[in-house]
Amino acid sequence: MILLEVHNRIIEELLTLQIEAFLRKEKLVELKTDVVDFDGALYHITSSRDKPFTVSIKLKFFRDLEQHGTDEVLRREYGDLLVAPLEGYNVTLALNFNTQLPKGDSNEVWLPLVRKIAMLKRNCFAAVFEKYFEYQANQEITAVNHKRAVIHYRDDETMYVDASADRVIVIFSTVFKDPDDNIIGRVFMEEFKERRRQFQQAPQVIVSYRTPPEELKDMPDARTGDNIGYLTFVLFPRHTKAAARDNTINLIHTLRNYFHYHIKCCKAYLHAHMRHKTNEFLKRLQLARPEVKKNFRRGAGDASAGIE
Amino acid sequence: MAQAVPKRESAQKAYLDVIRTTLQAAFCIENFESQLVERHNKPEVEVKSNINLSLNPVTISRNPDQRVLIEGSINSIRISIAVKQSNELEKILCKRLMRFMMQRADDFYILRRKPIEGYDISFLITNFHAEQMYKHRLVDFIIYFVEEIDKEVSEMVLAVSSRGRMAADEFFKRFN
Numbered sequence: 001m002i003l004l005e006v007h008n009r010i011i012e013e014l015l016t017l018q019i020e021a022f023l024r025k026e027k028l029v030e031l032k033t034d035v036v037d038f039d040g041a042l043y044h045i046t047s048s049r050d051k052p053f054t055v056s057i058k059l060k061f062f063r064d065l066e067q068h069g070t071d072e073v074l075r076r077e078y079g080d081l082l083v084a085p086l087e088g089y090n091v092t093l094a095l096n097f098n099t100q101l102p103k104g105d106s107n108e109v110w111l112p113l114v115r116k117i118a119m120l121k122r123n124c125f126a127a128v129f130e131k132y133f134e135y136q137a138n139q140e141i142t143a144v145n146h147k148r149a150v151i152h153y154r155d156d157e158t159m160y161v162d163a164s165a166d167r168v169i170v171i172f173s174t175v176f177k178d179p180d181d182n183i184i185g186r187v188f189m190e191e192f193k194e195r196r197r198q199f200q201q202a203p204q205v206i207v208s209y210r211t212p213p214e215e216l217k218d219m220p221d222a223r224t225g226d227n228i229g230y231l232t233f234v235l236f237p238r239h240t241k242a243a244a245r246d247n248t249i250n251l252i253h254t255l256r257n258y259f260h261y262h263i264k265c266c267k268a269y270l271h272a273h274m275r276h277k278t279n280e281f282l283k284r285l286q287l288a289r290p291e292v293k294k295n296f297r298r299g300a301g302d303a304s305a306g307i308e
Numbered sequence: 309m310a311q312a313v314p315k316r317e318s319a320q321k322a323y324l325d326v327i328r329t330t331l332q333a334a335f336c337i338e339n340f341e342s343q344l345v346e347r348h349n350k351p352e353v354e355v356k357s358n359i360n361l362s363l364n365p366v367t368i369s370r371n372p373d374q375r376v377l378i379e380g381s382i383n384s385i386r387i388s389i390a391v392k393q394s395n396e397l398e399k400i401l402c403k404r405l406m407r408f409m410m411q412r413a414d415d416f417y418i419l420r421r422k423p424i425e426g427y428d429i430s431f432l433i434t435n436f437h438a439e440q441m442y443k444h445r446l447v448d449f450i451i452y453f454v455e456e457i458d459k460e461v462s463e464m465v466l467a468v469s470s471r472g473r474m475a476a477d478e479f480f481k482r483f484n
Contacts, residue, residue: 002478180404183396184468191472195480202480239483251482262475266468270401273467274408277460282415284452288445 004258006250007118010035011043011055015095015114018047022097038257039153041121044089052096056089057120064151065124073127077116091124093117125253128161129170133240135163148219156223157256160216168235169215172256176227184263189229204234231255323370324451327378330366331387331447334380337435351384351434376454377427384434386420387450388427391457401464402428405457418446429457 014031021028031047040060047053059065074082074091081093081100095101095117102109128149149161160171176182189207196205206213208230212222215232233255239248342348344357352361363380377388391406393399406429413419418437420430433446 002475003482180400183400187397187468188472188475191469192476192479195473195476198477199480199483202483244483247482251479255479258475258479262471266471269467269471270404270464271408273464274405277405277456278409278412281409281453281456285417285449288441288449290442 004038004254004261006122006254007115008035008037008043008121009118011045011120012114012118014045014047015053015055015117016111018053019097019101019110019114022101037121038254039121040155042089043120044086052094052100054083054086054092054094055117055120056086056092057124058089059121059124061151061153062090062124064149064153065128068128068131068149070124070127073130074123077123081117091120093120122250122253126249129168129249129252130245132161132163132168133235133245136165136168136237136240137242150219154256158222159256160219162215166237168240170233170235170252171213171215172231172233173212173223174229174231174256174259175223176229179227180267181263182227184266185229185259188259188263188266189231192231201238203236203239206232206234208232231259319370320455323368323374324454326368327376327454328447328451330368330378331385331450332444334363334366334378334385335433335438335443335447337381337383337385337433337438339435340383349383351432352381353379353384353386354432356381375427377424384432386424386430386432388424388430389454389457390427391429391461393461397465397468398461401468402457402461405460405464 014033018028018031028047028049030049031045031053033045035043035045037043042058044056044058045054062070070091078093081095083092083094086092095113102113128151132149147162149159151159151161153159156175158173160169160173162169174185176185186209189209193205193207196202210226210228211224212219213230213232216222216230233252235248235252238244339349340352340361342350342355342357350357352358356362361382365377365379367375367377369375371392373390373392373394375390377386377390379386379388391402393402406423409416410419410421410423410429413421418431418433420432423430431450438446
């Protein structure tokens, strides 16, 4: 799998199993689980016979997102599935199988709903992006009072979103905790920059190491250091127009995870490669030992030894 | 008529030939018990108890980055190899590969757990190893090792870049 999945597979599978059991009129299993996802997202899922199936999400940086209108977007997407958040969580969805399940003959009727619920985290992010895409679509010039969005989606890493008349700029700061990761990460960033040239329709990519790029020079708390990298994506109207918006949001919001996932895959592959090579060397070394010949001959005087 | 520039393969071959002949000369090892401690048998090249028992160390260098140091003594030889590392990525890959192998030095038999200062990996071959394994094949192995390490490191660098390229391609393809 090369691209990360946008939806949460665990939620999707649990929900699908429950709905299928319900539709077959079987007894529903009592569920109460905690699930984790990228960026420190914590889900709490409960389900039982009398109460509706609930999914709650907790994001550490939800305050940052809230400022940019997550409420509206979530209400728009989920409508009456949205309920008051559970204690300690940021958003809760509740699906009552009896009343809220779309009726129909085949599976396909309720699968899209399941998928939508599994994309809860993505929809939380969507709000920020949509707001800035709107700014750009309305061609508001920067003199207006909107400022850059700063989302601290991980402990040391931040995402900045800003819009101007003809483009939306998304900047990811990323930390490489391991020094080897640092170097492999740099190679990857260079490749991203290089390969973008092949794909004219992709957003423009600018990379910078150690220090924040030009756009962030007015942010005093942007991190600097040897193991810090900045990836800047410039999204043009072709990416931010209404038809392409969903696709763009899907790809951009998991970029940091995608990047680090591939670095880790690379290291795993190298490890397997080194193991294989070491084994080859060992086999070659075994050649240096004299071969052990099995001796069928009992003695020089044995007449039967001559018969082959 | 200008002299033909020697091809890279033959320059490498000359380097390996020199290493081979030096190794063959240095492989004159035999059992020698320790003169200082009763009943002990230590590799003299490590202990260096007496200068009479050690040969002159020989460094064969192709360029300042690629060197081989061969130190001989009466009952053991130590061979240290410095591998070419031209950029950051090659440095860390080489370091990882060497560390990986040195952790398995027990299985590897003739490998030393720590390289000598200034080199990337070291072999220690004692008379006991030479008794269990053919000398000429050990020499062959060392030469094979020196050749293969360079190839290995470049293969790994290629693997990293092609993975980066593939990840970037997949990502950008999705934008329309």
